[in-house]
Amino acid sequence: MRGGPENETTTDERHSSRVAFEVNGDRRELTLDNRTTLLDALREHLGLTGAKKGCDHGQCGSCTVLLDGRRAKSCLVFTVTVDGRSVLTVEGLAGPDDLSPMQAAFVAHDAFQCGYCTPGQLCSARGMLDEVARGWPSAVTEDLDSPPELTDAEIRERMAGNLCRCAAYPHIVAAIRETATAP
Amino acid sequence: MSAGAVGRAYPRLEGREKVTGTARYAVEYPTDGVTYGWVVPAAVVRGRITRVDTDEALASPGVLAVLHHGNAPRIAPGPQPELWLLQEPAVHYRGQFVAVVVATSLEAAREGARLVRIDYDTGSHSTVLTDDHPGLYKPEHVNPSYPTDTVEGDFDAGYAAAPVRVDATYRTPAYHNNPMEPHATTARWHDGRLLVHDSTQGAAPVQATLAELFELPRESVRVIAEHVGGGFGSKGYAKAAVVLAALAARHVDRPVKLALTRQQLFGPIGYRTPTIQRVRLAADADGRLTAVCHDAISQTSTIREFAEQTAVYTRSMYAAPHRRTTHRLVRLDVPTPFWMRAPGECPGAYALESAMDELAIAAGVDPVELRIRNDAAVDPDQGQPFTSRNLVACLREGAQRFGWAGRDPTPRARRDGRWLVGTGVAGSSYPARARPSSASVTARPDGSFLARIDATDIGTGARTALWQVAADALGVPPERVEIRIGDTDLPVAPLAGGSMGTASWSWAVVRACEALRGKLRAGAPPGTEVSAEADTTDEVGGQPERPRYAYGAQFVEVRVDADTGEVRVNRTLGVFAAGRVVNPTTARSQLIGGMTMGLSMALHEEGLLDERYGDWVNHDLATYHITGCADVESIEAYWLDERDDELNPAGVKGLGEIGIVGTAAAVANAVHHATGVRVRDLPIRLDKLVGLSGLA
Numbered sequence: 001m002r003g004g005p006e007n008e009t010t011t012d013e014r015h016s017s018r019v020a021f022e023v024n025g026d027r028r029e030l031t032l033d034n035r036t037t038l039l040d041a042l043r044e045h046l047g048l049t050g051a052k053k054g055c056d057h058g059q060c061g062s063c064t065v066l067l068d069g070r071r072a073k074s075c076l077v078f079t080v081t082v083d084g085r086s087v088l089t090v091e092g093l094a095g096p097d098d099l100s101p102m103q104a105a106f107v108a109h110d111a112f113q114c115g116y117c118t119p120g121q122l123c124s125a126r127g128m129l130d131e132v133a134r135g136w137p138s139a140v141t142e143d144l145d146s147p148p149e150l151t152d153a154e155i156r157e158r159m160a161g162n163l164c165r166c167a168a169y170p171h172i173v174a175a176i177r178e179t180a181t182a183p
Numbered sequence: 184m185s186a187g188a189v190g191r192a193y194p195r196l197e198g199r200e201k202v203t204g205t206a207r208y209a210v211e212y213p214t215d216g217v218t219y220g221w222v223v224p225a226a227v228v229r230g231r232i233t234r235v236d237t238d239e240a241l242a243s244p245g246v247l248a249v250l251h252h253g254n255a256p257r258i259a260p261g262p263q264p265e266l267w268l269l270q271e272p273a274v275h276y277r278g279q280f281v282a283v284v285v286a287t288s289l290e291a292a293r294e295g296a297r298l299v300r301i302d303y304d305t306g307s308h309s310t311v312l313t314d315d316h317p318g319l320y321k322p323e324h325v326n327p328s329y330p331t332d333t334v335e336g337d338f339d340a341g342y343a344a345a346p347v348r349v350d351a352t353y354r355t356p357a358y359h360n361n362p363m364e365p366h367a368t369t370a371r372w373h374d375g376r377l378l379v380h381d382s383t384q385g386a387a388p389v390q391a392t393l394a395e396l397f398e399l400p401r402e403s404v405r406v407i408a409e410h411v412g413g414g415f416g417s418k419g420y421a422k423a424a425v426v427l428a429a430l431a432a433r434h435v436d437r438p439v440k441l442a443l444t445r446q447q448l449f450g451p452i453g454y455r456t457p458t459i460q461r462v463r464l465a466a467d468a469d470g471r472l473t474a475v476c477h478d479a480i481s482q483t484s485t486i487r488e489f490a491e492q493t494a495v496y497t498r499s500m501y502a503a504p505h506r507r508t509t510h511r512l513v514r515l516d517v518p519t520p521f522w523m524r525a526p527g528e529c530p531g532a533y534a535l536e537s538a539m540d541e542l543a544i545a546a547g548v549d550p551v552e553l554r555i556r557n558d559a560a561v562d563p564d565q566g567q568p569f570t571s572r573n574l575v576a577c578l579r580e581g582a583q584r585f586g587w588a589g590r591d592p593t594p595r596a597r598r599d600g601r602w603l604v605g606t607g608v609a610g611s612s613y614p615a616r617a618r619p620s621s622a623s624v625t626a627r628p629d630g631s632f633l634a635r636i637d638a639t640d641i642g643t644g645a646r647t648a649l650w651q652v653a654a655d656a657l658g659v660p661p662e663r664v665e666i667r668i669g670d671t672d673l674p675v676a677p678l679a680g681g682s683m684g685t686a687s688w689s690w691a692v693v694r695a696c697e698a699l700r701g702k703l704r705a706g707a708p709p710g711t712e713v714s715a716e717a718d719t720t721d722e723v724g725g726q727p728e729r730p731r732y733a734y735g736a737q738f739v740e741v742r743v744d745a746d747t748g749e750v751r752v753n754r755t756l757g758v759f760a761a762g763r764v765v766n767p768t769t770a771r772s773q774l775i776g777g778m779t780m781g782l783s784m785a786l787h788e789e790g791l792l793d794e795r796y797g798d799w800v801n802h803d804l805a806t807y808h809i810t811g812c813a814d815v816e817s818i819e820a821y822w823l824d825e826r827d828d829e830l831n832p833a834g835v836k837g838l839g840e841i842g843i844v845g846t847a848a849a850v851a852n853a854v855h856h857a858t859g860v861r862v863r864d865l866p867i868r869l870d871k872l873v874g875l876s877g878l879a
Contacts, residue, residue: 059803
């Protein structure tokens with residue numbers, strides 16, 4: 001094969017797989033190049049461009065999604081490994097009519113500027129609050145025998161894997177705090 | 184302008200899109216038949232490509248083409264030699280983009296790029312900036328058009344005669360902008376016309392550059408930049424991604440999506456030059472400056488001169504009878520440096536505001552008081568009165584809010600357990616400029632209005648601010664106004680940069696609204712649309728030359744671990760005087776964003792160049808550290824109610840850059856106060872402070 005328009009086939013069948021997984025509540029089935037990351041499957045194959053590619057190396061957090069309810073950097077996940085699993089992206093956070101409380105708090109607190117890291121921040125925050133609810137400690141948790149308290153220091157530490165070059169950090173912390181402590 | 188929307192806090196207009204993932208960035212538009220480009224960087228510093236072997240790459244499934252200098256479509260040499268890509272075998276710096284693989288999938292394109300074999304003839308190279316480099320020279324001017332050197336009075340005599348003197352050399356490393364969205368483009372050709380969605384700070388300059396390179400009339404190129412994932416200067420003009428995507432799309436005759444990788448952002452798209460700055464200050468016994476000299480050295484590439492205006496900050500900041508500033512440059516075998524948030528002012532203020540702290544100690548004067556004593560009544564550089572200058576008010580209000588009074592200046596005097604605690608201050612200033620712009624406004628029969636302008640919102644809140652300005656200029660509630668930006672099909676406007684976006688754009692929007700109101704007053708047939716346009720070229724060009732600056736004062740408290748040297752910033756507080764604030768919500772975000780990037784500069788960021796390979800070794804976000812959420816404990820930004828009628832109709836000075844000016848000095852000054860160690864080469868890494876407990 002020598003390039004050109006006739007070289008259309010992305011990969012031969014030996015190097016592709018049929019994958020079925022749930023995305024935002026819908027079952028999706030795709031035949032994908034085995035090299036396709038979950039991030040690229042979402043963005044290039046499912047039209048879900050909410051998850052962002054900031055570094056493609058798991059260093060910035062922009063691609064964070066929830067995989068079986070836990071936060072995961074989708075650029076580090078091969079899609080063939082999510083067969084039968086459940087993915088929640090930023091597109092699945094809002095209800096049919098209204099923003100989720102966390103999304104609304106991000107808008108109200110101006111917890112973003114350019115918005116590129118925002119989907120990852122939102123998914124990460126949701127997963128993080130669940131980790132706290134399960135009693136998982138962080139590097140700044142002092143008392144390991146009691147359920148962790150959601151102090152600002154805890155939020156900052158637990159959100160440290162999601163970079164924001166615009167540096168909306170204090171507003172992100174405020175939005176998460178407000179959402180977490182809402183009645 | 185009636186009192187109304189301007190000055191009130193509104194959430195960003197595009198907030199909902201950004202939190203639901205529906206805001207589309209450059210490579211996120213659905214595109215039929217799309218292909219993917221992947222860039223191949225040069226693996227040598229300086230040399231010549233002798234052979235490009237594409238056989239293996241082209242044999243790889245999905246690869247459609249490999250573009251390189253031997254087969255890429257020809258483009259005209261434009262004003263920026265680094266954009267003359269894939270046109271010649273010469274390699275000017277390591278990482279220069281020398282080939283692009285186009286394939287039907289991202290995976291295939293990436294694999295194809297790995298399989299391209301390139302042979303080079305190489306020569307020796309020089310890539311490290313030193314203060315005795317044999318290539319040091321004096322550029323004709325510095326960015327954008329400042330004189331290279333300035334002299335007032337007799338510095339040498341003034342310095343020699345003074346009782347209090349400081350002579351210190353400060354160094355800053357290379358900094359990399361690293362917007363969260365990499366430079367990325369979707370390009371497609373149709374009937375000889377080029378359409379690109381680009382991640383840029385200015386669609387119009389990209390349109391102009393593409394038209395020039397591809398020898399097209401401007402109207403044959405359309406650039407859309409509706410949402411942009413940050414820029415911080417690095418997307419200020421057309422960059423490699425958009426040129427390569429357009430070349431590739433033409434070559435394969437299909438749409439091409441091309442995003443640079445994070446690693447490829449470290450160099451070829453520009454970076455902040457390293458600097459070496461010698462600052463000499465002389466003062467009388469009361470700390471009143473008598474002589475000031477700032478000598479700055481920075482680097483540029485062999486293909487284009489970019490002369491960072493590092494010492495320009497010193498020309499207008501503090502008064503002194505004897506003053507001198509100089510800039511010298513070296514051409515190295517490196518990528519061309521470019522703008523990064525407050526080019527010149529940011530590194531220059533680190534040096535001058537650090538030296539002012541050293542002078543305060545030498546003179547035994549409080550560093551806030553020292554700056555107040557040396558305030559300038561007229562611009563020391565131009566001799567003209569400032570349109571407004573509220574540096575002293577910022578210092579006073581900042582000191583009061585921060586709780587500066589009663590500070591014991593003795594270093595290492597405060598301790599909190601294992602932590603040494605210190606406080607520092609620095610001044611900030613940034614020019615308030617405007618450029619010509621155009622805009623149009625339409626009154627619709629249903630009572631709503633549409634404002635159109637090719638402004639760009641890279642996260643600044645420009646879209647929302649202009650919407651507020653338009654509402655007030657029309658005298659209607661903002662809910663009746665719709666605004667469209669980020670498209671060269673809209674009235675032409677300058678880029679988002681130099682803290683002059685809102686000043687420039689709002690000027691045109693206000694004038695268009697005024698023209699529309701005039702038309703409406705004259706009577707319009709019912710049920711029809713009425714439009715008016717404005718172009719501020721003559722008005723902006725005719726504005727009298729005056730020194731126009733925003734000012735600020737930044738206060739920082741740090742704690743330093745006495746054993747490990749770890750630095751944590753407890754508090755950062757800034758007070759700014761930046762004209763009218765259109766939207767307090769987005770203004771605060773801009774200011775704390777700039778201040779945080781200043782913390783990042785002080786403590787975290789450092790491009791480490793390996794001389795053997797002529798490239799930065801820490802070229803990703805795991806090894807090039809930027810400030811993260813856990814690093815920002817308390818950060819506050821305030822502003823004075825400042826009215827300046829000699830700026831622009833909206834009365835704004837711009838907020839995008841001043842936040843980063845001075846922050847790093849305030850941190851370094853606080854670290855000195857905490858530890859007694861003066862760090863004159865950023866960043867303040869713990870190895871520069873480790874073992875403090877053993878210090879006498």
